[in-house]
Amino acid sequence: MRAKDLLGRNGEALAADFLENQGMRIVDRNWRCADGEIDIVALEGDTLVVAEVKTRRSLDYGHPFEAVGAAKLARLHRLASSWCRAHQLNAPRRRVDVVSVIDSGVGHPQLEHLRGVV
């Protein structure tokens, strides 16, 4: 596995732990379909949360949040519907969260969490 993929994997694991600590229940990880991939699917109460995790080593090429553009956001909302359809689940309350992980390799990685991004 290449270094950048490893970094992403680690970030996603950290984010999943982080979300569980926030009281969410992780129901799926790295779900793929033809349209793309969902990093984390979780439940917070009766709300279905589709979380996108962005991991960077530093801020040299911008903040991880800046890498989530309008197109990506629209795809995440579409994927949330696809996931529900694939699992024959009706989730009237859905939202998309974004988690950023900055892992410089020294000390603890920094996590930030944006809820309900539209």
Place this chain on the structure above:
Amino acid sequence: MGVGRSYCVALVGLNGYIVEVEADIGQTLPNFVILGLPDAALNEAKERIRSAAQNSGIPLSRRKITANLIPASLPKRGSGFDLAITMAVLRAADDIQSIGGTVFIAELGLDGRLRPVRGILPAVMASVQAGYPDIVVAEANAAEAALVPGANVRGYKTLARLAFDFGADPKDLALDYDPPGEDVPDEADTATLAPDLCDVSGQGEARRALEVAAAGGHHMLLTGPPGAGKTMLAERLPGLLPDLADTAAMEVTAIHSLAAVQSSAVRLLRRPPFENPHHSATAAAIIGGGSGLPRPGAASRAHRGVLFLDEAPEYERRVLDALRQPLESGELVIHRSAGTAAYPARFQLILAANPCPCGKAAGKGTECTCTAMMRRRYFGRISGPLLDRVDIQLHVERVSLADFGNSGREEDTATVAGRVLAARLRQFQRLRTFGLETNSQVPGRTLRGQLRLPPGTTRILDTALERGTLTARGYDRVLRLAWTLADLGRSDSPDIDHIGQALGLRQAAAAT
């Protein structure tokens, strides 16, 4: 975190309005939105601000930034809002301490330097009037901004230094960055350029007329063949005019601050301006105009100075007639889609014209190839109502060989300007009670009322009026000129001689 607030000024013509800038940082993905009718230059502020803040060591929040310019309905233009938006955003992110009622007017460079903007003088005037005397500008604008009485102006070179003074954490600030300053033009630049009256050979009558025009603020029409020196004479008129008083100088500097593309005024413009547009100029170029909000035209740039229209009959008739309104009211009100702007335009009008389209009708006019019809049409372009407002109408002949040989012994500008100043002071003393400054402004009612001359003095005028060779309006104009001649001659009121000379200045051009 929360909402940050700062202040700026939006200019509509010469009138400025305080604009409140509020910035909010939302908890969502990074974005930057500017609300409140920004134009293209103002919308580009987002990119300038991000880079400038980053390079100053005080990066903007990586969240959704919303900047709102209030009142939202007022169209806002240009780059002068950069700094105010930046400060509001930094305040919203708690990067700097309280801003209070400080007004920020400057453009940002990508490296974090503060750049000057135009129209700083009227903007600062408006700000002080609205009760916001604390103003931060780019260092290159500081001298101009400080011309406004009552303004507490601070000039900064970089955003880093400004942020430091407003309590930003100095740890990462680029305080050492010192961009090179802007060039400040030398005072000598403008002073030495003015042409001197001693360059004009002969032309005693025309020189005298020019002196009278300068002393009384009279509008003037010069006719004569090409090469007679009409343009030379007109160019020397501003040199004869006295320096501008404080309020007038402020108005003139404000207009030129707005009209200038870049350079910033360092001191008040004390010399009367001279505008010499080409005769192909459109109405918008002379009166003011342009898309969106109108900019001042040549007539406004000539405010408190001289507007010289060379080859006046070559101008479009509607351009010339558009000047009638400012000649009457001293102001130009221009309406455009984005708003209405009023610019002052109290100028002294000097018209120059050839005697006919071919220009050879001078003297006996034997070489002239123009038909009588062509000549009439030529002068017909200068409409009657416009000529009605021109007190001095003078015919200038080609200079004779005798006068040309004698050149070098003519009076220079300084000598004549001295007499003009003395005459202006006499007028000021006399007309102060009427709220006027020069003889050219005195209404006919006053001339024939409080300033009435004894019947013996005005006899030739009364006779001419009776015979119908002089109109009632012409009568008043002769009186105005006679007063100016008396002021130049240090008399308390005009005598028969002054009236006679005044008649001469009026009728010299009547032959053509």
